[in-house]
Structure formats: structure tokens, C-alpha cells
Amino acid sequence: MSENAVIEIRNLTKIYRDFWGRPKVRAVNSLSLDVKPGEVFGLLGPNGSGKTTTIKMLLGLLFPSEGEIRILGKPATDVSKNEYIGYLPEESYLYRFLNAEETLDFYGRLFDMTTAERKQRTDELIKMVGLDKARRRQLKEYSKGMTRRIGLAQALINNPKLVLLDEPTSGLDPIGTREMKDLIIKLKEEGKTVVMCSHLLADVQDVCDRIAILYNGELKQLGKVDELLASQDKTQIVSSLLSDEAVNEIKAVITKHNGTVEEVTNPTTSLEELFLQTVAESQARPGQRFVAESEKAANTTTVD
């Protein structure tokens, strides 16, 4: 629990209630995690596992039922933190009667930017997201991917320190997806912190430093991507242009050293395996929650 974490979440619980205050859904349950400066953090989880709810609580759009959040050192409801945050919602909730330029200009004004700054930034961002040809068209005429792109431009208008992306690649074409990943890596290089939700595990694997897997609102896995994926008792040898002869020789060497050859295949997207396995385990043993090593010492019970 580092002092300078960009996001600190402690025991965060969200219960959606109906009009009469009766609980409907427990969308997030006792979630605790930290996001460190400069990292790309991935929130994974099946549909309805509480990713969007968590992000909305981080932004103060929803109020936690329990628990605490500090984001950039401030409470989630503090408006002034937004100065340094960029947010791309799950769907681009923008004003559909504005065109791309007007949209960016509007959000620029909300940051109290000067006219010259807004003009320059608008121009830059529109070019960056590849909407130069559609800059004067109203958003209601945009396709899904185009809306996504303008949504992203909007999130970066203030050159934020912390970027929250809710399913950034949804609706994007392969080129767009590639560009989005490059952009996230570029943001990281610029020293920004990125938090993203996604289902596209390959994308997450490519760009994320650390990930958390949520299931039914509970944290099931948390850690560095490579550490989570490294199976301690297995060794994977990846080589290219290996002849069958060479493969047989290697097999022989392994058998000689009392190892078992389990399979010889091309490497798979192993995050997918981890994800599926976590979900399967969670279904088999509900209630088991991931607890950070440091917390384990203080709190030995992990089961509710």
C-alpha cells in the first residue's frame, strides 16, 4: 500500500438499490486495490462483474455503499481531481447534435482552456484519432467506431495524468485497435497512468503491466501480467524454424532428465487460459477472494 498510489481502493462495495431503497444487486464486493503511478492497469472480468461500476465510483458518478476511494490523493467526489483525469465511458455519451470540433471545443472550455489552446488541441486530437474528414459532421451521423474515436479524443483533451478507459477497443476496427494499443503504450511512455477495462485479453496482455480479474464484483486475481502467467512448474520453450528432428532430440533430452513432455504446440494466448481458469474456479468455489500478500499476514481468513 504505497503512499503515492494514484488510485487507492479500500473495501469498496456497491449495492444497487431500487426506488424504495431495497437492495437489488451487489455489483462490487469488498474490493481493495492500488494503482501505481505510471503503470497500465487492466480490469478484467466477465460481463456484469462490476468493472464499469468500479470506474464510475472512482469518478464520483456513483457513490460507494461502503469503503473508501482516494484518487490522485483526493476523495472521489472532489471535482478538482477531474482537472487531471481523462475518462472514456463504456459508450461514448456525447452530445449528438454537436460536430467533432464543437464537441472538443465544448469540453476544452470546461477545462477553462483559452481559445488558442482549444483550437490547437482540437486540431491535434482530431488528426490523431483520424476524424479529419468528418470534423464538421454532427455526431449523430457517426458510426460506432467513429463515435469511439471522438470519445477518446474528448478524454485526452486536457492532457490528463490519469486516463480511465472503459473498453477502449470496443467497436474499433483492427487498425483502430492497433492504434489504440499504440496510443496506450505512448501514454505510458509519457509517464501517464492508464486504467482500462476490456474483454479482449490479447489487447490487455499486450499493453497492461498489471491486471485484476473481477468476478461477481469480487477480486479474484491481481498481479503483474507476466508473473500471473508464468506457471512455476512448467517450462515453455519457444523457438522458430525448428525441424522435427531437432524437436525429437529435445524430447529425448527432457526424458533423460526425468521430465515429462506434456505437449509440444505453438504458444497460445495464455491470458485467455488464466482468465477462463479463474472464472471456472470462481464458479466452483464462490466466495474465495484474492487477498494481497501484505494483507494475508494481518488477515488470515480469505473466505467470507
Add this chain to the structure above:
Amino acid sequence: MNLNFDKQPIDILQALANWGLIFGALLCIGLVIALILSVAINPKKGVSRFFENLGEGLRDLFGMSLKRLGAITNLTIKEAVRRKALLVFVVFAVLFMFGGWFLSNTNNRAELQLSVYVSFVLTAIGWLIFPVALILACWGIPEDIRLRSLHTVVTKPVKRSEIVLGRILGFIGVGTIVVGIMSVLGYVWILRQVPEKVQSRLVARVPVYGSLNFRDREGQDSEAGVNTGDINPYRSYIEGASKARAKWSFEGLSPSVLQTDPDSGEAALLVENSFQAFRTHKGVIDEVLHGQYTLINPETNLRVQLPQFPIYEFRQNLTWIPQKLAYYNEDTKKTETKDLFDDLVSDGKLMVEARCVDVGQFLGMARPDLFLRLPDRPFASSFFKSVFGIWLMMVLIVVLGVTASTFVKGPVATILLFTLILVGTGFNQFMDDVLSGEVRGAGLVESGIRILNHGNPIVEKPESLEESMAVQNVDQVFTGMLWGVSHIIPNFNMFSFKAYTASGFDVPMKVAVLPALLMVIGFFIPCLMLGYFSLKLRELEAK
């Protein structure tokens, strides 16, 4: 055309005091409820949360950024324009293209015709702008929440106060565009519709009113004259050729009230009356009744009787009183000359006494039926003040609508506000009457007991009620609350100045415009606070 009502200027200090009292009381109640709720929700940190929110609230309300306000205002206007709210002009245009057919009635006297046109234009502007304002204001924020476009806004460093105020200003902007264009079109339409010969009647008369006292037929002071059997006690009558008099006292007069008499070309005071005749016998056929004025200096008691004048009903009865007055002095039996301001007005005070000349006939009058006239103002002055009244009401609707829409969804807010307008238009007068004791009846509890006992309000109070102080005390509390409620529900009649404009008067600032303006400001402040806290303390999630 003359007014058939008598409105007194408001006492600004009293109004402010009332506002302060109600606002303060509601604020205290609100704060206490908020504190209790806050503690109930979170027993540990409730109190500190409450004060944190309060402090933040003050900071947010006083530290708004003009640029962000401008951005949201601008967005609101663009939204309305691009969503074609301005189609209302089409309705307006259609109304006016064909309105003329139905409104022109050559049988009407010219000035009546004129007043019909003016009323029509002002009514049409009002009826078109109010629904537009109501719907825009009530649906703006709820739609923003439903479509979640507000999510992208509130995750920027925007204060919720800026959202509420920006929305309010935006809708006011839209309303201003609509009212502005419609009123200019309407004005031009009136000028073109009104027949040539009555164009000169399109003016704004500026009256100076005095206070009215009566003397009865025996010459004794009395509060009112005779009631001739009219249900509406607005005018009261004096008997002809008796000692009955109606006496107006004017204050604060200076030579600036003098105008040039177009006939003599000399400086003169213009007095207008709209007395009504009540005949107990036919009199001379084709002869109108006559009245007579006497000017009195209230200090020296100098009396100057002026010549008799005919009274044409439903018309302007004008009397020019020259500054240099020649009159026949009954005492000295000589014709003397007096100066209006040197001899008759002292300390700016002057009395005008009116009598009815004809035996057995009566003249009816209310306070506004005799007035001094300042130089006329152009018709536009009166017309656009009436438009300003409509604008003020539009503003109030927007303010109330936006506030309501921070709590509830669009349709609910619309119905709520619509009900409030209905109640505020119709019910207010009734409540005023109840509170001033003009409507006969008793307190809530007492009435209940009477109903149970099959009594009616005219019946003497039963013994048991007379003694029961408890009933009276409880009723006093209810009356107090009713007083509060009658001040919280805005009186929407206040914004209609068209009676003045349509009858050719200028709209008086202190009597009409200022109270309406104060009312809007009085609602604006608490509404902004309410709307802000509502948006701040709720989750902006569509349910």
C-alpha cells in the same frame, strides 16, 4: 379604455422582510433535515460530512467560472436550436397570418379594436413561450442524465452549480430569442393592423394617482360613497347636487407635471377621469352628466372652483387646468388669477375635489378613476414592458423547471410545474382573501368541527368552540403555514401587464414591473441552491 382594478405599489422593505423570513425559515428547516438525514445515513461521519458538503456548497455557489458557465449556456442554446425548438415560430406566424381575419370587427369602437389587437399579441406571445419554456426546462437535465451525456460533463472539472446555472441561463437564452423575435413581429403587426385614424391612440399614458376620500351627502367624511347595487364594490358613487364629494389628494407634485395645452399653447395640468354615471331618472335625453372640480390647497385651504365639464362614459374625459388660473371668487365676488404652483400646491401637495352636478344622478369612481397625466410615452414603452413581464414569467418557469428536473424525471417535473402554474394563477387570490379575512370562514380545525356539526360559517360560533382556545391556537398555526405557502407558490398573475398596455397606459414600474422582478429574483436564489444540492448529492445514474 380604463383600468378596472387598483393596485398599490409594493412596500419593498416589507417584501424583502417577508422573503427573508420565509427563506430563512425554509433554510433552517432544510438544514436541520439534511443534518438528520446525514447522521441517519452515516452515524459516525454524518456530522462532519454535513459540514463538508455545506462548505463545498458555499464554495461552489460563489466560485463559478464564467467560461464553463458560458460553455454550458451555449450548449443548451445550440441543443434547443438544433432540436428545432424554434419551430414554435411557425405556429406564431400562422396565428398572425390568420389572426387578423377573426379579430377585426368594424363594429367595434376604434379604441376597443386597438385594445383587442394588443391583448391578442401579448396573449399569443405568452401562450406560445410558456409551454416551450416549461418543456425545455423540465426535460433538459433529465434527458442529459438518461442519455448519460452528463457523465462526460461531470467528469470534467465542472461544478454542479455551473451545470444548474448554465442550464438555466441557456434556457433563458432560448426563451429570450423566442420572446424577442415574437415581440418585434407582434409590434410591427399591431402597427400595421391598427387603422390610420386611431394610430394616435397608440400611446402610453403616464398617470399620477392620488389617494381617495369621500364626503357623504351631508358633508361628513366617509370611507366610501354610495353603493348603487353593483355586486362589484370597486366603484363607489356620489350623489348629484348634494354635499357628496370625492376628494383626491396628490403628493410630490412639481412643475414638471405641466404640459403644453394644445389649444391655448400655455403650460397646463392635464387631469383625466373615467367616472361612471348611474342614473336614477332619464334626465334630459341626449345630455350627458356633468361634473365639477375644485382645486384645494391642503395647507391654506384656498379653494378654486373650475368650470363644469361633461362626462362621456367609456371615453377619455380630459380637463386642461392652466397654470395661470382665472376663477370667480365667491367671497370677494371678483374674478381673480392664481398660479397653480405658487398658490394651490404646497409642499408638492394638492387636492382635487369632484362633485356631480345633476340632481338625482350619481357618479361612480374608484381611486384610479381620476389622475394627473404626465407627458405620454411612446406605445413601445408600454408594449415592451408588457413583453418584459412575459419574459420574467418565462424566466421563473425556467428556474422552477430546471430545479424540479434535478429531482425528478422530465414528465414528472412537467406535471409538477404545470400544476404549480395553475395553482399559482387561480388559487393565489383565494388564499390572499382567506388570509386577509375577506372570505368568510374559520380556521381549518374550527371549520372541520362546524362541518361535523352541520353548521355553516355564518352561524354564530357554538359555545364550545368559543371557549376552546386550543382550536383557535391550532388554527392560528395553520393560518401561519398557509401564509407561508401562499408566499411560496408564486402568483403568476403578477406577470401580466397587458391590461395596462391594452388600455393605453404605460406599465407602472413600482406597481407592476418591480414586484414581478423581485419575485423572480426571490425564487431564483433558493432554486439555484436547491438544484445545486440536488445534483451534487444524488447519483447521476439513469434508473
